[in-house]
Amino acid sequence: MATGTVPGPGKARGVFSAGRAQIAEKTLRTDNWRASPIFMAVILGIFVVYSGVRLFMNDNYYAAQEHYLTPMYSPCISEACVEGSSDFGTWLPDLGTGVPIAILAFPILTLFRATCYYYRKAGWRSFLLSPQACGVPEPWKKYTGESRFPLVLANWHRYFWMGACLLLLINTFDAFKAFEGVGDGIGMGVGTVIMWVNLIALWMYSMSCHACRHILGGQLKHFSKHPVRYRIWKFISKINPKHGDWALISLFTVIATDAYIMAVSAEWISDFRFFN
Ligand code: FES
Numbered sequence: 001m002a003t004g005t006v007p008g009p010g011k012a013r014g015v016f017s018a019g020r021a022q023i024a025e026k027t028l029r030t031d032n033w034r035a036s037p038i039f040m041a042v043i044l045g046i047f048v049v050y051s052g053v054r055l056f057m058n059d060n061y062y063a064a065q066e067h068y069l070t071p072m073y074s075p076c077i078s079e080a081c082v083e084g085s086s087d088f089g090t091w092l093p094d095l096g097t098g099v100p101i102a103i104l105a106f107p108i109l110t111l112f113r114a115t116c117y118y119y120r121k122a123g124w125r126s127f128l129l130s131p132q133a134c135g136v137p138e139p140w141k142k143y144t145g146e147s148r149f150p151l152v153l154a155n156w157h158r159y160f161w162m163g164a165c166l167l168l169l170i171n172t173f174d175a176f177k178a179f180e181g182v183g184d185g186i187g188m189g190v191g192t193v194i195m196w197v198n199l200i201a202l203w204m205y206s207m208s209c210h211a212c213r214h215i216l217g218g219q220l221k222h223f224s225k226h227p228v229r230y231r232i233w234k235f236i237s238k239i240n241p242k243h244g245d246w247a248l249i250s251l252f253t254v255i256a257t258d259a260y261i262m263a264v265s266a267e268w269i270s271d272f273r274f275f276n
Pocket residue numbers: 112115116117118119157161205206209210211212243
């Protein structure tokens with residue numbers, strides 16, 4: 001093991017602090033450890049750009065004939081919402097051009113994902129390099145953790161989760177509404193299937209959340225006295241190890257659902273109907 005010049009132990013923190021092995025190399029890892037943070041940076045970058053463009057587009061979010069409302073604009077509660085898209089009322093005024101219609105839902109969903117344990121790991125590694133990978137020291141000499149703004153907001157994840165669950169209930173309503181026929185009665189198209197796939201992915205992502213397990217099945221001294229909450233805790237414990245997968249899958253299903261509804265709404269494509 002090579003040794004060399006490292007910051008003085010008096011001032012340094014973290015891996016450079018006194019008592020830690022004094023290693024000159026940036027890392028002793030020889031595998032391709034950069035691949036994962038770069039991959040995540042690309043994925044998250046695509047999502048941020050796509051959702052940013054869609055947020056300010058304020059158009060093509062509701063396919064009226066097929067009754068498809070994109071999850072990115074749900075619930076549509078502004079007076080500026082197109083006819084038929086506001087099942088929960090229009091209690092926000094039209095704030096004018098340039099102000100996103102989804103001004104209420106978007107911040108909740110952004111903070112929910114941004115404070116998710118999985119995205120925090122991904123973001124810390126890909127964007128803050130803190131650290132980039134296990135066994136790779138971070139470049140920063142100071143570390144304040146999540147004790148200051150804005151990272152302190154991470155401690156409120158459970159509240160953003162509650163907000164996101166409320167929106168998810170509304171998404172569930174939207175998915176049922178997608179069974180309304182083009183004419184009268186019930187109907188089903190490719191868009192209905194896409195909306196349901198997205199809904200399942202979102203529920204799996206939200207229900208496998210670490211905070212969800214604590215809220216629904218935690219803080220108990222005796223599981224035996226709370227059999228229902230014990231069952232919930234056991235179920236969430238089973239799906240929780242795949243939380244990271246659901247975080248990514250649901251990211252793609254949201255984009256796919258929104259892109260499909262935008263395309264149908266703008267009449268770039270027509271929705272294939274299985275019936276009515
Ligand atoms: S930890 Fe990821 S959504 Fe809660």
